[in-house]
Amino acid sequence: MTTPSYAIPGIKPAQSQTGSALPAEVAAETTAASLSLGSARTVGQVLAGSQVAAVLQELDDELVGLAPVKARIRDIAALLVIDKLRLNLGLSSQAPSLHMCFSGNPGTGKTTVALRMAKILHRLGYVRQGHVVSVTRDDLVGQYIGHTAPKTKEVLKKAMGGVLFIDEAYYLYRPENERDYGQEAIEILLQVMENHRDDLVVILAGYHDRMATFFQSNPGMSSRIAHHLDFPDYAGPELMHIARSMLQSQHYRFSDGGLEAFEQYLHLRMARPHFANARSVRNALDRARLRQASRLFAQPDRELTADDLCTLEAQDILASRLFNPPETPHAQSPVV
Numbered sequence: 001m002t003t004p005s006y007a008i009p010g011i012k013p014a015q016s017q018t019g020s021a022l023p024a025e026v027a028a029e030t031t032a033a034s035l036s037l038g039s040a041r042t043v044g045q046v047l048a049g050s051q052v053a054a055v056l057q058e059l060d061d062e063l064v065g066l067a068p069v070k071a072r073i074r075d076i077a078a079l080l081v082i083d084k085l086r087l088n089l090g091l092s093s094q095a096p097s098l099h100m101c102f103s104g105n106p107g108t109g110k111t112t113v114a115l116r117m118a119k120i121l122h123r124l125g126y127v128r129q130g131h132v133v134s135v136t137r138d139d140l141v142g143q144y145i146g147h148t149a150p151k152t153k154e155v156l157k158k159a160m161g162g163v164l165f166i167d168e169a170y171y172l173y174r175p176e177n178e179r180d181y182g183q184e185a186i187e188i189l190l191q192v193m194e195n196h197r198d199d200l201v202v203i204l205a206g207y208h209d210r211m212a213t214f215f216q217s218n219p220g221m222s223s224r225i226a227h228h229l230d231f232p233d234y235a236g237p238e239l240m241h242i243a244r245s246m247l248q249s250q251h252y253r254f255s256d257g258g259l260e261a262f263e264q265y266l267h268l269r270m271a272r273p274h275f276a277n278a279r280s281v282r283n284a285l286d287r288a289r290l291r292q293a294s295r296l297f298a299q300p301d302r303e304l305t306a307d308d309l310c311t312l313e314a315q316d317i318l319a320s321r322l323f324n325p326p327e328t329p330h331a332q333s334p335v336v
Helices: 025-038 043-050 050-064 067-088 108-124 149-158 182-195 208-217 219-224 236-249 254-268 278-298 307-311 314-318
Strands: 100-104 131-137 163-167 201-206 227-232
Touching: 025 043, 025 208, 043 050, 043 278, 050 067, 050 108, 067 108, 100 108, 100 208, 108 131, 108 163, 108 201, 108 227, 131 149, 149 163, 149 182, 182 201, 182 219, 201 208, 208 219, 236 254, 236 278, 254 278, 254 314, 278 314
Parallel strands: 100 201, 100 227, 131 163, 163 201
Antiparallel strands: none
């Protein structure tokens, strides 16, 4: 029996209960899409057959700002569509390298973009399933001799046919510890990224400066990354847009005073350490909802209306320790 191109020692294609490489419904969808794309002769036909345009629209609708990131994703999608048309016309060429690096601060949408990228790759037939396996160093690196290789290969088995997203990838490399096993994980990744590029896309993510240092120390990894996407921080108005969208999705809203208070909160919070963009906004809204619930709970005899239950007032925001710092603040105390 012929060994699949993605089979390497310790890594085999995922098997369904029926023994096929893919579940029947996934295999049928992939086959139908391949047939549709195989007969396409125009960019519009490829986009219609793959629904890539819909994924790009989802990216625009879901993520505020990030114009340079969205433009780069569209460039990559364009490359893949043209490559598909070339194949359909018998113009053979080497498959494009699709491994990527997403660099930027926390909360700038890197994971969301990875999910959308996986959809695009799947719908154009560059990966079999289009799932994303998200990991960190702890999922790949063992703590004793002989532990790292099985852990790394198990993760790769799960990711085959899709996208492996490695967050804070620079933690794989710790030159200060000569007994660290991260280098072993890197070597396995390098082998798979080169030999199985037709069945797995690896996305490395993390802070920009640390990723730059990581690539300088690991030229083999740098040479395998074809696309570098820098995720900028959000501006204040963009964060307010994100906050209102988050609340709307949960059937909440700001009162006029609450909106003004949250704008003040963001202005102060963005100047503090460890600000994590949209992630910090989400955490702040969760705490504001908690304060709103406590405020309403303290009025047991009041008949609450839908408006009461849906509205965050100024007091729910201004109760944050950001506005009321303790008399003896601790340097490591989180802002709440």
